[in-house]
Amino acid sequence: xxxxxxxGKGGTGKTTVSVNLALSLTNVQLLDCDVEEPNAHLxxxxxxxxxxxxxxxxxxxxxxxxxxxxxxxxVCAYNALVVIKDKVLVFPELCxxxxxxxxxxxxxxxxxxxxxxxxxxxxxxxxxxxxxxxLNIGQAxxxxxxxxxxxxxxxxxxxxxDAPPGTSCPVIESIKGSDxxxxxxxxxxxxxxxxxxxxEVLRKMKIPFGLVLNRADIGDEKTDAYCxxxxxxxxxxxxxxxxxxxxxxxxxxxxxxxxxxxxxxxKLYKDIVRCRT
Amino acid sequence: xKICVTAQGNNLETKVDPRFGRCEFxxxxxPQTLEFEAxxxxxxxxxxxxGVQSGQLVANKNVKAVLTGNVGPNAFSALNAGGVExxxxxxxxxxxxxxxxxKGELKPTGGPSVGSKFGMPGKGQSDK
Numbered sequence: 001x002x003x004x005x006x007x008g009k010g011g012t013g014k015t016t017v018s019v020n021l022a023l024s025l026t027n028v029q030l031l032d033c034d035v036e037e038p039n040a041h042l043x044x045x046x047x048x049x050x051x052x053x054x055x056x057x058x059x060x061x062x063x064x065x066x067x068x069x070x071x072x073x074x075v076c077a078y079n080a081l082v083v084i085k086d087k088v089l090v091f092p093e094l095c096x097x098x099x100x101x102x103x104x105x106x107x108x109x110x111x112x113x114x115x116x117x118x119x120x121x122x123x124x125x126x127x128x129x130x131x132x133x134x135l136n137i138g139q140a141x142x143x144x145x146x147x148x149x150x151x152x153x154x155x156x157x158x159x160x161x162d163a164p165p166g167t168s169c170p171v172i173e174s175i176k177g178s179d180x181x182x183x184x185x186x187x188x189x190x191x192x193x194x195x196x197x198x199x200e201v202l203r204k205m206k207i208p209f210g211l212v213l214n215r216a217d218i219g220d221e222k223t224d225a226y227c228x229x230x231x232x233x234x235x236x237x238x239x240x241x242x243x244x245x246x247x248x249x250x251x252x253x254x255x256x257x258x259x260x261x262x263x264x265x266x267k268l269y270k271d272i273v274r275c276r277t
Numbered sequence: 278x279k280i281c282v283t284a285q286g287n288n289l290e291t292k293v294d295p296r297f298g299r300c301e302f303x304x305x306x307x308p309q310t311l312e313f314e315a316x317x318x319x320x321x322x323x324x325x326x327x328g329v330q331s332g333q334l335v336a337n338k339n340v341k342a343v344l345t346g347n348v349g350p351n352a353f354s355a356l357n358a359g360g361v362e363x364x365x366x367x368x369x370x371x372x373x374x375x376x377x378x379x380k381g382e383l384k385p386t387g388g389p390s391v392g393s394k395f396g397m398p399g400k401g402q403s404d405k
Contacts, residue, residue, distance in 0.1 A: 078325060078326060079323065079325060079326025079329045080326065080329075082329050082330070082333045082355055084332075084358045084359045085358075085360075089329070089354055089358050091326070091329055091354075093393075094326050
C-alpha cells in the first residue's frame with residue numbers, strides 16, 4: 001500500500017507525520033518526494049548506500065540540418081525554444097524534457113542530450129528503507145526527479161511518501177498512484193484555505209484521504225466544521241505541545257521522545273486501512 | 278530605422294515600463310520622425326518564458342535597439358541573437374527616452390540587468 005502525506009499549506013507537519021508513521025510501522029519504506037528541500041533524512045538519519053544521478057533530455061539543434069521553420073517553437077508548451085532569424089535558441093531551464101520538439105522536427109535536426117537535474121539517494125536505517133531526491137540548486141523542474149524517486153517504491157512494503165507542500169505539479173506527481181493520502185493541516189484560516197484546495201485536488205484525482213490535524217488546540221473551530229460538512233474524516237489530532245516542538249528542533253522524533261505516540265500512529269495506520277475497506 | 282521602447286501605455290507620452298518581458302506595450306518608433314506603432318504585449322500573463330517570447334517579438338521587428346528598465350537573462354539572449362542593442366535603466370516618458378537616444382546619451386548594456394522572474398506579478402517593481 002502506498003500512503004502519501006500532503007498538506008496544501010507548508011509547515012503544517014507533513015514530515016513529522018511521515019517520519020513518525022514510518023517509525024511506528026514494520027516492513028515500511030519512506031520516500032521523501034519534497035525534492036526541493038528534502039528533510040525527512042534529518043529525522044531518520046539513514047545510511048545512504050547509493051546515489052543515482054537523474055537527467056532530463058534537452059534538445060540540441062543540428063545547425064546543418066535545421067532550416068529555421070519554427071515547428072519546434074510552435075510545439076513547445078514552455079517557450080524553451082525560440083527561432084530568431086537564422087538562429088535557434090534553447091533555454092534548458094525552461095525545458096520540461098517532454099521530447100515534442102524532437103518528435104515534430106520535420107528535418108530531424110534535433111537530438112536530445114542529457115542534462116543532470118539532481119539525484120536520488122537510497123539508503124536505510126535499521127529495517128526502514130529510505131530514498132529521497134535532491135534537486136540541484138537553480139533547477140526549477142522537479143517532477144521528473146520525483147518520478148524517479150517513486151520508481152524506487154518497494155511494492156512488498158508499506159510505502160510512505162512525504163510530498164512537497166502546495167497543490168501544483170510536484171504535489172500531483174508525488175501523490176499520483178497513492179492508495180491513500182493523509183492531509184496534514186492546522187486549524188488556522190491559512191491552514192483551512194489551503195486544505196480546501198488540497199481536498200479539491202484529491203477528489204479530482206479520486207484518491208481516498210483523511211486529515212491529521214496538527215497543533216489541533218490552536219486556531220478556531222472552522223476546520224472541524226468544514227470537515228464535518230464535507231465528510232472529511234479527522235484521523236488524528238496532534239496537540240500544540242512544547243515537548244513535541246523541542247524534540248523536533250533537536251532532530252528527534254515524537255515516537256522516540258514520547259512513546260505513547262507510537263500507539264497513536266499505529267492507530268492512524270489501522271484507521272487508514274479501515275478507511276480503505 | 279526603428280527602435281523599440283517598452284511602455285505602460287500605447288503612446289509616446291506614457292511612461293517607460295520598467296519590465297521588458299511583461300511590459301504593457303511595445304512601442305516601435307522611428308526616432309527621427311517619431312512615427313510609431315504600439316503593440317500590446319501578448320506575453321504579460323505567460324506562465325513562463327515571457328522574456329524569450331517578448332525578445333523574439335522585438336527581434337523579428339528588425340529594430341536597432343530596445344529601450345527599457347530592465348531585461349532578464351533569457352530576454353537578453355533572445356535580443357542578442359536578433360542583433361538588437363539593449364539599453365536598460367530607462368525611465369520617464371517614451372518620448373523623453375527617444376530624445377535621449379537621439380542625442381546619443383544612451384549606451385547599450387553588456388548583460389542582463391535583473392535575474393529571472395523579475396517582471397512576474399509580486400516580484401521586482403512596477404512604478405505605476
